[in-house]
Amino acid sequence: MSLKELSSLEKALGLKKPNKYSTQGDRKVPVLQSINGPALVGLVTIATHLVQEAKRPELLGGSAEHKAVVQQWLEYRVTKVDGCHKEDIKTILKDLNSYLEDKVYLAGNQFTLADTLMYYGIHHVIVDLAVQEKEKYMNMTRWFDHVQHYPGVRHHLPPVVVLRNRVYTSGHH
Amino acid sequence: MKLFVSDGNPHCVKVLAVLEFTGVKCDVKHVNHEERVVPYLSRPALPALLLPSGTYLFSPNSICQYLIEVNGQESSDIVNQWLEWEATELQPAVMQALHMVVLQGKGAQTTRVLQGPLSYLDQSLSKRTTLFLTAEMVSVADVVLWAALYPILSDSSLVSGNQTELQHWFERVGMLAACGSAAQTALHGKGLKAESLKTYLQRQPSTHHGQGQVQGRGSQPCNSPEGDDDGDCVLSEEEIQSFAVTWGKGLADLPMVPERQHPILPVEGKRNVLVTSALPYVNNVPHLGNIIGCVLSADVFARYGRLRGWNVLYVCGTDEYGTATENKAREEGLTAQQICDKYHAVHASIYQWFQVDFDFFGRTTTKKQTEIAQNIFWRLHERGFLLEDIVEQLRCEACQRFLADRFVEGTCPYCSYPEARGDQCDKCGKLINAVELREPTCKVCSQTPVVQSSKHLFLDLPKLEAELEQWLEKSTGSGDWTANAKQITRSWVRDGLKPRCITRDLKWGTPVPHPDFSDKVFYVWFDAPIGYLSITANYTDQWEMWWKNPQQVELYNFMAKDNVPFHSVVFPCSLLGAQDNYTLVNHLVATEYLNYEDTKFSKSRGVGVFGDMAKDTGIPSDVWRFYLLYLRPEGQDSAFSWVDMATKNNSELLNNLGNFINRAGMFVSKFFESYVPAMDLQQEDKRLLAQVGWELKQYMNLMDRVKIRDALKCILNISRHGNQYIQVNEPWKKIKGDETDRQRSGTVTGVSVNVACLLSVMLQPYMPTVSQTICQQLNAPPTVTGTMLQGTGNFVCSLPAGHHIGTVSPLFQKLEAEQIESLKKRFGGQQPEEEEEEAKPKKPKTAAQTDVNAQPAPSPASHPAAQTAVNGADAERARELTLAVAEQGEKVRTLKGQKAEKAVIGAEVTKLLELKKQLSLAEGKHPEPVLIKGKKNAQPAPSPASHPAAQTAVNGADAERARELTLAVAEQGEKVRTLKGQKAEKAVIGAEVTKLLELKKQLSLAEGKHPEPVLIKGKKK
16 A cells, blocks of 8 residues: 555656565555665665655745654654554544644645645545544545645546535534 | 643654654643544544644644654655555554553553564665664654554554564664654553543544454444534533432332223313314325424324323314315315215324324314314304305306315416416415416316405404403413414514415315305314314313313424414414303414425425325335434424435444344343342443433423424434443443443443333333333333332332333334335436426326326225225226235235245246235225335335234244244354454354344245345344
8 A cells, every 4th residue: 555655756756767665564565675775674764765856845844843843744744643442543544633723734824745744545444434433534635635636746546526615504513 | 732642642653753753842732632623523522633723633644744844854755655555564563562561451462463564664664775764864754654653663562574584674763762752651650550541442433443343333332423512411420420319219009000091071270171173184295394293293292291101182183174175086086075084084193103192183074073062163163253254266168166276276476387276386386375386277277267246254353352362462471372383473473463265165064054145155264273172072071171271281283384373373263262261272282394304295296205105105104204203393493315214224223222222121031030120220320320410300391382393303322322321331241241240240230120110110101112022021010100100200229120121122124225125216207397297298196197207006995995996997906806805915925925936936926916006006006116115125024013913914924933943043144243242253253143044044034024135234244
């Protein structure tokens, strides 16, 4: 799964020659074989590396603060979202939803790697949401829709339909 | 900049170490573990760093990276890699190990958990060429990893001797002053033995410790986000004390509640409550929205009122007169009376299935209706409240009659939709005056009607306006009118009332007794609310004691909001004008709308669940009631969703409510031979009593004001509190401990089972069958209800020490995803209207057509009405086939019961299906694939307790065997849960799980089902 993600990321970054990946361990952690150095292990590490390789440092954040926020959500993705228990999904959606209440992207007003990887990681959850739930987590859904339509991001994943007009004016029940 | 840390939190070691290491200036604030520092996270996340910009960082590693970055150091790929490894691989293992050592005292078993990551680190260290992990200098990676490992590796008993590289590195990093002092600050330098670490770990939800491991969480309460939002009560010490005093009082010495005796009449000195539900229109099968909107809501309130000892009369019935009935009769080739008879029976059986406990369910086509309606009419006439006027109407010359709105179709004058109805356009939703339709056609003969005028009678509302307003002010001021009811009424009155037509050119209605209007009947909205009176009159001759007695009677009207103006303006005006001391509504309770998934219910498109299909889903009536009431459109529209229904069933009923009640009962029966143990209340127990007592008061307060949905949340809150209480106190563990522990286990069990008993009372209005089952299981004394619901609510000890409880068994079933998926498909309806209608040749929608689209073939036995609709010869054939199907069905069941060969059963099943198909055809239905219940495997075996119907289907000996097996399964299930709770060895749990599965399989067989593969929960990951 994470290999598909990395290959989509490569395309999104406009990297010409695809890298070679393998996986290790039970959790199928991705490994990037490299000619001019030791292999890199871990989704976030490799993705960060690819961004640098593509000379797109803005995707990792500008200031120290911005960078830390990006790193934080990348970590959130691999520690909280990946392999989360069913009953934790709601908490994750709820938290993201309230976090995104006043933000366009995860790290504020600028699109970063955190958005891409969070999008890849949470896609399977969003696909299964009912229209009603999508409305309940409106901010999160708005962010998701935004990212899936961000040029070049959505490669290996099917689009998720997001209604723009609210069906359930009630908000929650 | 401010860093928030909590004492004993191992995650704080690393940030404190890095903070000191970098020398960045920052305030450090110590807070409680539970403190929610980061506003958008629903669970406490510490440490957290508040940046000057107001941004929070809540991941320890990101905080460390930030501090390093501010200090002017760049992080490299290799550092990132170690940090990612720490977060994803090392951290979960460390947390799990800490949990095992500190909380469970199983230090020896941590090797299994830690081995992998530690030897990986050891090997990486031995391959390195630098002094530290990534460079000659200490990097953030060294500090973070060291801090993560500090609690573990500082304990020599957990260190494996052969990871020498790891130990050298650990010691070298530990020499840094920053590391030493961080360990001191966060864990008082005591590592694992820090008392504060234990406190910290106890408060962690065990969720994130080691993913993929089999955990004892299967039985943990599910905290829905909704639950979190509710906000708990904050109780003072005195309040807690007073709840404890109440508890100690025990059951009151109350007289036995007498059985309901009909006719119920108002009694002097009692609270006399007359409850009505809007009369459902007879010509259609009600959908879920109709059911929750009036009959079910009124039922819950009426049941609650009876429990409180009020003198309640709940009446309802079908509204049978009007154009739609005539229309339907024409479509089905029956007389209007036949249509009414047929659908009245349908309605009655649906409400019966939903356990709606009417005191009387009548109908409007009765002699009493004519008498009372005509009497009110004459009184209005005599007092000059009626006007005559000329109305322009469409008349079909071919049919020789005036066309009611619903008999006309034409092009919408607003959106040009070609099939707009005479009263409303389905496409744009605008209200239409039938004479405005372009190209109108008669729905019966398709001829073009002409506009003609006709003389009608009007109720002179303007003349009654002043009196109405005076009454409204009093009633809305003192009664519980819902906000929408008040608002709709206000807007009607504010816009000024106009005379309202009360007659119609129809045959099927209450005849207007005035000689000048002899060919007319009353308009259904003048007539229908009078149905409340006439239905009561059919129930008792003394109906006037209820309806002409505003001094003694309180009237509650339940309805959906579209009915409000007729109940708050038009009908009260009729009664006020009649000047006969009528009882007028005191509390007008109106719901908003319930949608179906993301659309509206639509009979013609076959979208949605209709009353008669609910029982075909195999989901028990109580669960339907629960879910509908859970989403009762109280204050705002809501939507029925299959997925949500499954979620609510599985999370709220099964994992929360059912789990709690079942555990409480099981502990009593398993650990204390079914005798409630002695209870010695500690502060913690008293706090639970107070929480529960407070929720009970909330519940009653809400119910008194008819906030039915909100009150249901109180019930769920109680079981959530109860689950937490059990989880924290672990009675299943303490029972094996010393005398004090055992006593503690007894107290917790006793308190829990008493909470369960209270829940049975509170559940009664919502889920009567479940409530009764709990009462039976707990052998609850009959005075429980009276005591608990007295005054503002008293949670007393109703099952004292020594009370003997009955047999405990599970209350709810899981709804599986596949089952829900198939139901969703089945009731999803056709494709969007437009395509469908264009594709088909234009023809009137007949009942038969909609039936085929919408309903699964109803079995004839359960659907007597369907039979009457069938015509002559086919009816005879249908009857024969019905018998044949029943016989063949019995045969199949018997074979299954005898565990006959699969092939033999298969052949008989094929025959059965063939017969059913023929029957469908004979009934004028298209045959459709019939689901074979047992084969579907979507449903888990229903337990006999919660599904009495299933039991009766099973024959004699097997039923006995099934009962035994059900018990065995329940017991074995508890055993597995306990083992998991105790984190027993995997192999031990595995063996017990295998036994459990075997028992379940046998149970399935005994119940005549094919065994099905059962998923083992923990394994799924």
